[in-house]
Amino acid sequence: MLRKPFLLLAASAALVIAAMVPAAARATTVYAATSLRDVFPRIDGGMTFSFAGSNTLQLQIERGAPADVFASASPKEPQALYAEKKCGRPAVFATNVLVLIVPKDNPAGITSVYDLKQGSPKRIAVGSAGVPVGGYTRQLLARMRLGRVLTQNIVSNESNVGGVVTKVALGSAVAGFVYVTDGKIASDRVRTIRLPTWAQPPIRYEYCIVQRTGADRAGAQAFVNKVRSPRGRRLLDAAGFGLPRR
């Protein structure tokens, strides 16, 4: 009496669990820096994308994440993976520059980066020290001798550039440091303030093809070829990225 419904229940539970175990992903998986979230799907919408801070992605790939391509906002992460023989030789495919963004209504009336060291402490958002955009921001401020911007204001450290954009777009922060390409993506909610060229650190995006058992090397190469194709370069350019000489 008791056994039958129990067995039935167990069998159906097993069936449900079996059906829910994710099948091995068939699409090529691209792990890419958050700043590429808009342009990469335009280049090839058929990929499975995972966008996050490049340092986060590096960590995930080191721990065996099923990535096929890794596209980073800085050379450091792919070079580290290359040294660990977790991916092939990295190559540059785009460049970028930093800007300051403020909410469209600019409640703090910020017109230049120098405004951030004047007046009362302001709520600003930056990338945390480990994520490329955070590292670049600190380099830029150091070159401008504006390091105090990060100590005398109320600074929220975001794990990727998308977090910085959101905090500014929603007005939680009155300013944030992001890439010029992010300013374009969020142009309906934020205003972009340019930063001096002489203070810009070199910002190079590098990709590498992940080496692990079961990686889709052919699919990875095909995606990389699309990124480097004339159409890929045109889309990167339209999104505001700089292009390396070929």
Place this chain on the structure above:
Amino acid sequence: MRGSAWFTALLALALGVVVAFLAIPLVALFTEIPLRRIPSLLGDQVVRDALKVTLRANLVANALILVIGTPAAYFLATRRFRGRALVVTLIELPLVLPPAVAGIAMLAAFGATGLLGDRLARAGVVLPFTEWAVIVAVTFVAAPFYLRQGIAAFESVDPSLPDAARTLGAGPARVFARVALPLAASGLIAGWVLAFARGIGEFGATIIFAGNVQGRTQTLTLAIYEQLDNDFDVALAISILLVVLSAGVLLSYKLLSAWKSSAPTSPSAFALTR
């Protein structure tokens, strides 16, 4: 007889699976780094700031929850009115709401561009990136745990006792303070323990609404998230600290309720069972 032994074995197997599944990750936390490194890892300025923020914000949030939540729960437990079921459901909703939704809701309500954000800003109150944002987020997600348990605790007080007090001339406030409150105490404490644990563990609403400002809004769970990418060992050390803290809260509550189990007039969420 044989059938019953087979059945017992099946139950034991299920229990074994449950215990192993729940225990393995916790044990793994402790085996990932040498335990003697933990004190120095916890000495990191990031951890100290996060500990301060977490304790301060939770202290204030819990005080708010107890001071405002207790009379509110008493009202709901002792009065019947039109729409009461709706109010109770509303109070319980944050229990089942994903914390990320709570964070977005906070932004929509109190954020700079939110429903009340403009008015608050004009009144000089800016919540995002301040410790008050953490307190608001913690209170929102943790209060329902206390309120729900509080309503149940007050409801399970034998109604003849407050009635007796009333016939002996005690006013309603006196009945609440001297009769209902002591009788419901162990249930209220159980609810508070749940709310406290939930508040310490709060993450989703805080990171969305309060931001990640070290020394202001970066709580222990936010510090884990940030250190995950920077220094994995520090993230592990904070996690171990939180496991110990949570286990300590649970255990001390259990011991407390076992010790004073003389007046079991209200249900206890985790009484020691023998």
